[in-house]
Amino acid sequence: MGIMMMMFGLLMIIVCICSALLRWNQMRYSKKGLPPGTMGWPIFGETTEFLKQGPNFMKNQRLRYGSFFKSHILGCPTIVSMDAELNRYILMNESKGLVSGYPQSMLDILGTSNIAAVHGPSHRLMRGSLISLTSPAMMKEHLLPKIDAFMRSYLSGWDEFETVDIQEKTKHMTFLSSLLQIAETLKKPEVEEYKTEFFKLVEGTLSVPIDLPGTQYRCGIQARNNIDRLLTKLMQERRESGETYTDMLGYLMKKEDNRYLLTDKEIRDQVLTILYSGYETVSVTSMMALKYLHDHPKALEELRREHLAIRDRKRPDEPLNLDDIKSMKFTRAVIFETSRLATVVNGVLRKTTHDLELNGYLIPKGWRIYVYTREINYDSSLYEDPMIFNPWRWMEKKMESMSYFLLFGGGARHCPGKELGISEVSSFIHYFVTRYKWEEKGGEKLVVFPRVSAPKGYHLRVSPY
Numbered sequence: 001m002g003i004m005m006m007m008f009g010l011l012m013i014i015v016c017i018c019s020a021l022l023r024w025n026q027m028r029y030s031k032k033g034l035p036p037g038t039m040g041w042p043i044f045g046e047t048t049e050f051l052k053q054g055p056n057f058m059k060n061q062r063l064r065y066g067s068f069f070k071s072h073i074l075g076c077p078t079i080v081s082m083d084a085e086l087n088r089y090i091l092m093n094e095s096k097g098l099v100s101g102y103p104q105s106m107l108d109i110l111g112t113s114n115i116a117a118v119h120g121p122s123h124r125l126m127r128g129s130l131i132s133l134t135s136p137a138m139m140k141e142h143l144l145p146k147i148d149a150f151m152r153s154y155l156s157g158w159d160e161f162e163t164v165d166i167q168e169k170t171k172h173m174t175f176l177s178s179l180l181q182i183a184e185t186l187k188k189p190e191v192e193e194y195k196t197e198f199f200k201l202v203e204g205t206l207s208v209p210i211d212l213p214g215t216q217y218r219c220g221i222q223a224r225n226n227i228d229r230l231l232t233k234l235m236q237e238r239r240e241s242g243e244t245y246t247d248m249l250g251y252l253m254k255k256e257d258n259r260y261l262l263t264d265k266e267i268r269d270q271v272l273t274i275l276y277s278g279y280e281t282v283s284v285t286s287m288m289a290l291k292y293l294h295d296h297p298k299a300l301e302e303l304r305r306e307h308l309a310i311r312d313r314k315r316p317d318e319p320l321n322l323d324d325i326k327s328m329k330f331t332r333a334v335i336f337e338t339s340r341l342a343t344v345v346n347g348v349l350r351k352t353t354h355d356l357e358l359n360g361y362l363i364p365k366g367w368r369i370y371v372y373t374r375e376i377n378y379d380s381s382l383y384e385d386p387m388i389f390n391p392w393r394w395m396e397k398k399m400e401s402m403s404y405f406l407l408f409g410g411g412a413r414h415c416p417g418k419e420l421g422i423s424e425v426s427s428f429i430h431y432f433v434t435r436y437k438w439e440e441k442g443g444e445k446l447v448v449f450p451r452v453s454a455p456k457g458y459h460l461r462v463s464p465y
Contacts, residue, residue: 033362035079037070045072047208054449058372068359074103075209078368084404086359087371090350091410100413101351101368105209109201109220110276111269129260129270130416133248140322142246143181143420147427148319150177155431158462163441165457166287174283177424178275183234184247194230197223198275231268248274281344282421284452286428288342289334292389294440299391304433306330311434320430325423333394335425339407340377341389342452347372348409373406436462
């Protein structure tokens, strides 16, 4: 009996301490003028609930506090905005007290010169460099030929396997394709080394920034250091060779006729930007496009007709060119609809550079603003039957220019690699649907937050078309 009383007393003490901590943390952020909301635990805030519950957490908070509320997620006090017009205003007005504000773990791992971390002249430099690497001329002469040759080879012989895990295939495909565009001279053991470290790095970018042994954050930092070591060695070898290279790294390192000269550290951060920014969007969009096309035969029929028409006017071994990519109107619509319905990107983060009045509230300097676009994708006032996969809705040209079209960001932070990513997904779809037909064999259950994934894989049985 005495032991039971002691345990009960201990439990009550713990409850009181937890309640006091929650109340104390709430009081810390109860400044006059802030929007309503809850702040959770000291240090951790509501990160656990946010990552575990995802969209449901956001919906519940919206029901309680409206479309503009405060929270504490991913290590920092944050204002969440779920209003379409306000979100567009935030994205289009970076110069008015708002800069990119991604989580500390992401900034630490991706680098201080990463395009998501810089603003002002530094952002213009890094963005200009990226745009020059993905210009129409670069796409036509260098990038698309590499993408086409890679996709032809990578997609060969899939019908020889009993089943194919599309999730794993598209992850490796996206990473390998990007790495080939960056440094086409890497040997297979070097590619494997980059791949091992990169996948560790990705896991660390969405972690609580606590630097302790065994944490995802520590593993991510170590992976970044290892990639830096590999890149530094590669750059040194290229300088010593005196050769000219026509891949992305070659252009980044070029001194002559280069409007965007970067330091070695900036070059390494830029390489990570290219690898990281397209990795998840391209791989998930490729996987989910096949999922939606499998579930919607009419869309698949329309898309396959478009790609077979391209093949009919080309020799069997003739590669895709930029005009072919531009002609894939329905494919582009499928990519947009997949990005919208799967919500590959849930939102973007901004940070206040000074106390800022927004939506009638005073937001303190240094707070993050999470432009949460996920719910906009399912807004019935913007999209008819928003939960239905309907790529035909994007065949109207005006859809891509609508104010609520934020699938690729907005304003000065609009994705500079948008067309490169679309070309990669389009090339993958082209060679897949003209070579194969498929049926699902397991792993159809999907997790949609914080990343879209199939926990047990997305397995297909593939056969020749």
